[in-house]
Amino acid sequence: ELKVEQNPLFLSMQEGKNYTIYCNYSTTSDRLYWYRQDPGKSLESLFVLLSNGAVKQEGRLMASLDTKARLSTLHITAAVHDLSATYFCAVVGYNNNDMRFGAGTRLTVKP
Amino acid sequence: NAGVTQTPKFQVLKTGQSMTLQCAQDMNHNSMYWYRQDPGMGLRLIYYSASEGTTDKGEVPNGYNVSRLNKREFSLRLESAAPSQTSVYFCASSPVEIRTTEAFFGQGTRLTVV
Numbered sequence: 001e002l003k004v005e006q007n008p009l010f011l012s013m014q015e016g017k018n019y020t021i022y023c024n025y026s027t028t029s030d031r032l033y034w035y036r037q038d039p040g041k042s043l044e045s046l047f048v049l050l051s052n053g054a055v056k057q058e059g060r061l062m063a064s065l066d067t068k069a070r071l072s073t074l075h076i077t078a079a080v081h082d083l084s085a086t087y088f089c090a091v092v093g094y095n096n097n098d099m100r101f102g103a104g105t106r107l108t109v110k111p
Numbered sequence: 112n113a114g115v116t117q118t119p120k121f122q123v124l125k126t127g128q129s130m131t132l133q134c135a136q137d138m139n140h141n142s143m144y145w146y147r148q149d150p151g152m153g154l155r156l157i158y159y160s161a162s163e164g165t166t167d168k169g170e171v172p173n174g175y176n177v178s179r180l181n182k183r184e185f186s187l188r189l190e191s192a193a194p195s196q197t198s199v200y201f202c203a204s205s206p207v208e209i210r211t212t213e214a215f216f217g218q219g220t221r222l223t224v225v
Contacts, residue, residue, distance in 0.1 A: 099214060
């Protein structure tokens with residue numbers, strides 16, 4: 001069964017600092033997503049990662065995928081307060097449409 | 112620009128009551144999903160439907176049933192609500208055959224069972 005683990009679960013950062021969120025999964029995947037959720041809101045798509053070595057960047061966020069290690073990372077560069085949110089990775093299992101989520105990382109960026 | 116529409120947005124039930132959460136998407140997606148979100152536990156998959164006419168259990172299916180009425184609609188039914196089913200429920204849809212496109216989520220249904 002596909003399992004997804006994220007860490008850390010909570011992350012408090014100072015503005016301007018860098019940090020990385022990790023997403024590990026247990027079985028072969030077809031693709032991996034990163035989502036952002038603001039309190040009381042729905043999920044907003046950030047990145048879709050399909051293949052080994054894929055790297056995508058949007059502003060201060062960069063996501064990468066290592067399918068051999070079954071690991072994705074979301075790197076935050078020079079954090080700003082607007083990045084405060086909960087970040088989820090989600091993995092779609094290979095050969096089925098099952099999509100499982102990590103527990104989420106609650107990010108707080110302090111001035 | 113409707114996307115994924117869930118109804119209702121809020122609901123309070125008494126223990127033992129039944130209800131159906133409705134979800135509809137207008138993007139012609141094949142796959143649809145129901146998740147529940149509880150604090151500190153991320154989104155847990157209840158049921159999913161890979162295509163019209165098929166449904167499969169996810170991680171936490173007990174106490175729920177689903178119907179994929181047609182390609183657009185995927186409903187979630189609670190036959191006898193329990194306080195443990197108090198949660199926020201999200202419906203999602205995905206064009207699985209287009210691997211570069213993410214899943215889209217509804218705005219959620221906040222359900223309280225008292």
